[in-house]
Amino acid sequence: MGRLRSFINFISTLIAFFGLMFVMFVAFVAFQRATHAELIRFGSAVFGMVLLLAAGVIATRHIKKMLERRRPCAHGVRSGKEGGCQNCFKEEQQRRADVEAREAKRVREQETKKRAETLRASELNKLRKMWLSRSETYFEMEPQQFELSLAAGCPSLRSPAPSD
Numbered sequence: 280m281g282r283l284r285s286f287i288n289f290i291s292t293l294i295a296f297f298g299l300m301f302v303m304f305v306a307f308v309a310f311q312r313a314t315h316a317e318l319i320r321f322g323s324a325v326f327g328m329v330l331l332l333a334a335g336v337i338a339t340r341h342i343k344k345m346l347e348r349r350r351p352c353a354h355g356v357r358s359g360k361e362g363g364c365q366n367c368f369k370e371e372q373q374r375r376a377d378v379e380a381r382e383a384k385r386v387r388e389q390e391t392k393k394r395a396e397t398l399r400a401s402e403l404n405k406l407r408k409m410w411l412s413r414s415e416t417y418f419e420m421e422p423q424q425f426e427l428s429l430a431a432g433c434p435s436l437r438s439p440a441p442s443d
């Protein structure tokens with residue numbers, strides 16, 4: 280079954296190939312026998328067909344786009360998306376405002392995070408300096424500061440200073 284099919288494929292390809300060769304041969308002979316006027320007519324016909332084809336493609340695209348634009352919007356207004364529908368206009372405005380608000384929020388959050396990060400770093404730095412100067416400060420710390428000090432890995436907390 281598969282062998283027969285591939286054989287048929289092979290034969291049809293062969294026929295198509297020789298058919299094309301034949302057509303080209305006939306065209307070649309016709310061109311050689313053709314008069315100058317006939318050749319010009321043939322050339323203009325081909326040129327005209329190509330032109331028509333191109334015009335058709337462009338026109339089809341244009342018409343499609345136009346129809347798309349004229350299609351009624353969700354509120355049933357023709358050309359609604361082109362500014363003909365108040366509701367669509369409002370929705371678009373709302374959508375843009377939402378996007379802007381979300382972006383602004385994101386930027387704000389990022390800034391807050393960065394500021395907190397900086398503050399934390401400077402606070403830890405301050406505490407570190409304090410510990411290096413005197414370890415009694417632990418007893419004067421607020422609980423929050425003490426937690427921070429643990430997070431900072433204060434050297435005298437991890438390994439108690441040797442008593443004298």
Ligand SMILES: [Zn+2]
Binds near residue numbers: 355356
């Ligand atoms: Zn609309």
